[in-house]
Amino acid sequence: MVRMSAEERRESVIRAAMIEFARGGYKGTSTESIAKRVGVSQPYLFRLFPGKEAIFLAAAQRCCERTTEVFRAASDGLEGEAALHAMGTAYQALIADDPDVLLMQMQMYVAVASAEAGGDREFGETLRACWMEMYDTARLALGADVSDTTHFLAYGMLINVLVSMGFQPDHRVWAGF
């Protein structure tokens, strides 16, 4: 048995949760499956986090931050057209390398919608803040132009949806990019 500090365990839980939630969604993922992936007993998750929702929240935040970081790193030292291109390429590399990041994003969007529909505003507030950080990172890289930013993210979102829907790379729907 490998013992870790609580902080290290929390970290591995977040990583495992991202994978599981990305594939199964919030309701469709059992804490059991997360625990299995971490290699720890299921009840122990509730020592590390107050509840399932907190685990999801942490995973979703991590997912946003990761994307933000990719944008920041790719656009570092560049601006305008060059930054745009670099961020696009980097994002494609990210989702080719780890599609779960993309799926987790989608799961986050619908989870916020469901929370909001259920009367919980705080959950969405946190994730909107996270998302805006990503937005602003892209915006600054693009010379603070909001139209360019919107355009860039719009194409990104379409990519997310098409990948989620399982359209294979050779499908004609990709011809318009």
Place this chain on the structure above:
Amino acid sequence: MVRMSAEERRESVIRAAMIEFARGGYKGTSTESIAKRVGVSQPYLFRLFPGKEAIFLAAAQRCCERTTEVFRAASDGLEGEAALHAMGTAYQALIADDPDVLLMQMQMYVAVASAEAGGDREFGETLRACWMEMYDTARLALGADVSDTTHFLAYGMLINVLVSMGFQPDHRVWAGF
């Protein structure tokens, strides 16, 4: 007690299911809640449909078809720039009038992803076909230009995501449109 033909009941089940699934997602929606909304007992749903998944599938298809129909109607007799503008306006009107259509779309995307991750390819196949019908409807209206179509849908997808995330209409994130 109001008695209906099975066909009529199925129709009302689909309408109710669209609302419930839109807000709760596939796993997060109980057949009980759908039955309540229809005004019928929960077991009766299983006379009308083989299972929960079939109800979701029918609702998702309906959701796609509705969007397709909005595009078709809006672009009727128009082409190029005029068709683009008409479809954009019509879509905004649709989601202002009935946001559940938009949320159901998002739920559909993640549901396909989860099904695909779980090894079920048929589910996604059906909905991809539905989605492509919407795609082609927009494409034909835009003079069969795939780049224009992709551009149009990309902005639509970003709108979907921002609405799902609960960004209010006066939020600065909308400034780039």
Place this chain on the structure above:
DNA sequence: CCGGGTAGTGATTGGCCACTAACTTACTCA
């Protein structure tokens, strides 16, 4: 008025799942 088909219900069940409580194992430092 009756018999068969169709619309619909009530009761139930087996399985899953988030979360709790009580207990055990290992590290650490005085």
Place this chain on the structure above:
DNA sequence: TGAGTAAGTTAGTGGCCAATCACTACCCGG
């Protein structure tokens, strides 16, 4: 070295939920 503390487990509980079964209410033609 042993006592305190932090990491981790086993066993359970109450609640929910999809699906099934056996039953009832209603309608319509002969």
